[in-house]
Amino acid sequence: MARITLDHIRHAYGPNPVSDHDYALREVDHEWEDGGAYALLGPSGCGKTTLLNIISGLLHPSHGRILFDGKDVTDLSTEARNIAQVFQFPVIYDTMTVYDNLAFPLRNRGVPEPEIDRRVRDMLEIIDLSDWANRKAQRLTADQKQKISLGRGLVRNDVNAILFDEPLTVIDPHMKWVLRSQLKRLHKKFGFTMVYVTHDQTEALTFADKVVVMYEGEIVQIGTPAELFERPRHTFVGYFIGSPGMNVLPARLDGARAVVGNETLALDHAPVVAPGDKIEIGIRPEFIHLGREGMPVRINRVEDIGRHRIVRAEFEGQPIAIVSPENEDIPAEARITFDPGAVNIYANSWRVGAKV
Amino acid sequence: MEKTWNNKAWFLVLPVLLLVAFSAVIPLMTVVNYSVQDTFGNNEFFWAGTDWFSQILSSPRFWDALGRNLFFSLIILLIEIPLGIFIALNMPKHGIGVPVCLVLMALPLLIPWNVVGTIWQVFGRVDIGLLGHTLEALGIDYNYVRNPTDAWVTVILMDVWHWTSLVVLLCYAGLVSIPDAYYQAAKIDGASRWAVFRYIQLPKMKRVLLIAVLLRFMDSFMIYTEPFVVTGGGPGNSTTFLSIDLVKMAIGQFDLGPAAAMSIIYFLIILLMSWVFYTVMTSSDADA
Numbered sequence: 001m002a003r004i005t006l007d008h009i010r011h012a013y014g015p016n017p018v019s020d021h022d023y024a025l026r027e028v029d030h031e032w033e034d035g036g037a038y039a040l041l042g043p044s045g046c047g048k049t050t051l052l053n054i055i056s057g058l059l060h061p062s063h064g065r066i067l068f069d070g071k072d073v074t075d076l077s078t079e080a081r082n083i084a085q086v087f088q089f090p091v092i093y094d095t096m097t098v099y100d101n102l103a104f105p106l107r108n109r110g111v112p113e114p115e116i117d118r119r120v121r122d123m124l125e126i127i128d129l130s131d132w133a134n135r136k137a138q139r140l141t142a143d144q145k146q147k148i149s150l151g152r153g154l155v156r157n158d159v160n161a162i163l164f165d166e167p168l169t170v171i172d173p174h175m176k177w178v179l180r181s182q183l184k185r186l187h188k189k190f191g192f193t194m195v196y197v198t199h200d201q202t203e204a205l206t207f208a209d210k211v212v213v214m215y216e217g218e219i220v221q222i223g224t225p226a227e228l229f230e231r232p233r234h235t236f237v238g239y240f241i242g243s244p245g246m247n248v249l250p251a252r253l254d255g256a257r258a259v260v261g262n263e264t265l266a267l268d269h270a271p272v273v274a275p276g277d278k279i280e281i282g283i284r285p286e287f288i289h290l291g292r293e294g295m296p297v298r299i300n301r302v303e304d305i306g307r308h309r310i311v312r313a314e315f316e317g318q319p320i321a322i323v324s325p326e327n328e329d330i331p332a333e334a335r336i337t338f339d340p341g342a343v344n345i346y347a348n349s350w351r352v353g354a355k356v
Numbered sequence: 357m358e359k360t361w362n363n364k365a366w367f368l369v370l371p372v373l374l375l376v377a378f379s380a381v382i383p384l385m386t387v388v389n390y391s392v393q394d395t396f397g398n399n400e401f402f403w404a405g406t407d408w409f410s411q412i413l414s415s416p417r418f419w420d421a422l423g424r425n426l427f428f429s430l431i432i433l434l435i436e437i438p439l440g441i442f443i444a445l446n447m448p449k450h451g452i453g454v455p456v457c458l459v460l461m462a463l464p465l466l467i468p469w470n471v472v473g474t475i476w477q478v479f480g481r482v483d484i485g486l487l488g489h490t491l492e493a494l495g496i497d498y499n500y501v502r503n504p505t506d507a508w509v510t511v512i513l514m515d516v517w518h519w520t521s522l523v524v525l526l527c528y529a530g531l532v533s534i535p536d537a538y539y540q541a542a543k544i545d546g547a548s549r550w551a552v553f554r555y556i557q558l559p560k561m562k563r564v565l566l567i568a569v570l571l572r573f574m575d576s577f578m579i580y581t582e583p584f585v586v587t588g589g590g591p592g593n594s595t596t597f598l599s600i601d602l603v604k605m606a607i608g609q610f611d612l613g614p615a616a617a618m619s620i621i622y623f624l625i626i627l628l629m630s631w632v633f634y635t636v637m638t639s640s641d642a643d644a
Contacts, residue, residue: 053540056544058543078544079543079544083544087537091541094559095559104547105545
């Protein structure tokens with residue numbers, strides 16, 4: 001269990017990186033708390049797996065240092081870092097039994113056999129494979145194989161951190177819930193630092209204390225699910241988190257007012273921006289009220305998804321999504337109002353404003 | 357579910373059937389025909405029954421040759437399989453080294469058998485051969501024409517040189533198909549180099565190794581050209597393998613009947629041994 005410090009990490013796969021585009025990781029400089037559950041969230045190719053492999057030591061960063069509890073581990077091997085990692089696709093040792101698969105990392109570290117037996121049996125219980133202990137691992141289903149991979153990581157409960165690289169991709173949906181809640185329980189019990197890579201926002205939001213959103217090789221925001229939802233630091237976070245994502249509309253600032261097309265919105269503060277910045281406002285579909293008062297919109301489409309409806313409309317020539325409660329009717333001459341506190345202002349895609 | 361029988365499909369396999377019939381079945385039947393008859397030329401045949409078979413099976417000449425064959429195949433497998441695995445493990449997986457190694461490995465395989473024989477025949481000669489002459493100059497007594505051990509060493513070296521590449525290429529193909537995640541997981545699990553080989557690489561190579569063992573067994577068991585060119589079966593009978601003996605009998609002595617009987621026995625042995633190899637090596641797959 002360790003506090004993980006990422007000290008100005010940059011990584012390029014090519015030999016001679018010149019511009020920012022050559023870097024898979026542009027710059028990561030953060031400290032992750034001991035015993036925290038972090039989810040690394042972002043689209044494919046944003047550098048999540050690169051960052052994970054740098055933490056585990058499978059990759060050596062081009063620049064920067066990694067510290068566990070303040071101790072520099074940048075040049076240490078994976079083994080010396082005492083890290084467990086679970087990969088996207090199941091890795092099992094075909095010729096071994098399920099039991100031996102789980103015992104393998106412990107035996108390699110010279111754990112005494114009675115201790116191995118106790119831990120492996122516990123873990124078999126947790127992943128629900130006790131009845132399969134003496135079967136060859138080769139013929140199991142993908143689900144079972146991935147449970148073995150998870151078990152091989154979790155059986156070492158004295159590790160500095162456990163890293164998960166989209167481990168539930170191959171698991172069927174029901175089993176996903178079961179495994180995820182078991183992971184949470186284990187995390188509470190053992191208190192290891194946990195880093196969980198995913199591109200599934202539901203998974204990230206339900207799983208982690210802190211969600212780390214990555215975009216184009218950078219960490220754009222680290223926050224609790226509520227922070228990510230209410231105050232996205234970057235328009236990408238607004239767009240990526242939430243379903244549908246945040247509406248981002250080009251705008252102009254006029255003191256404590258924002259102008260979108262012909263409409264003017266009153267803000268609760270006067271944002272400070274540099275002249276020439278690209279200004280946008282961000283408003284979540286949940287914080288737009290559809291009714292007979294406010295600014296006119298043209299409704300294109302209504303999607304009923306059960307608990308509420310998503311109204312796709314056009315506002316000042318821009319597409320906009322609105323979440324409307326199930327029982328409210330949608331007037332023909334629809335108008336909208338924005339929750340004043342829910343409007344975020346972005347300059348060059350980064351959030352500006354009084355509240356952080 | 358009810359199956360519909362479509363007899364038109366037979367027409368599609370007909371060309372292959374004909375080809376196999378002319379290239380394998382008919383010649384084989386001809387041999388069977390010879391093996392139960394006696395002839396003195398003139399296209400006259402006399403029924404001989406199983407006489408030739410019992411004659412072959414009771415002749416020490418046959419058993420000696422069979423013994424040499426088995427010993428040769430055993431040595432070949434014991435050298436080429438581990439050596440092939442070892443080379444494949446050490447071949448580069450990325451970069452310019454890959455095509456270079458592959459071409460180097462493929463070179464011996466591209467050389468015809470009789471040329472390989474000729475190369476080694478010259479290479480080993482004591483008067484002008486690079487190997488033979490060098491050994492002679494170093495004071496090592498080496499002469500594959502006179503010394504049976506030297507003849508064996510030469511034939512085995514030649515086969516290893518010629519065919520280890522096949523094992524290497526097959527193993528290499530098995531190795532490169534292993535996803536990186538396996539090696540990464542092994543690092544995370546703290547596996548030693550030996551454990552990586554034992555639990556990841558070897559199981560993943562199992563299928564290609566089976567093919568390699570089968571091919572090398574069958575080929576080495578049927579070896580003819582190279583020892584024929586290099587030693588001609590000698591000195592004495594020390595490198596006279598079944599195939600060489602067979603040709604001596606059929607062409608040299610024109611004993612068609614015994615030769616045909618021997619071919620059939622030879623064929624059945626290879627068939628049986630291959631089946632045994634295959635069954636033994638795939639049986640571990642079945643238990644689960």
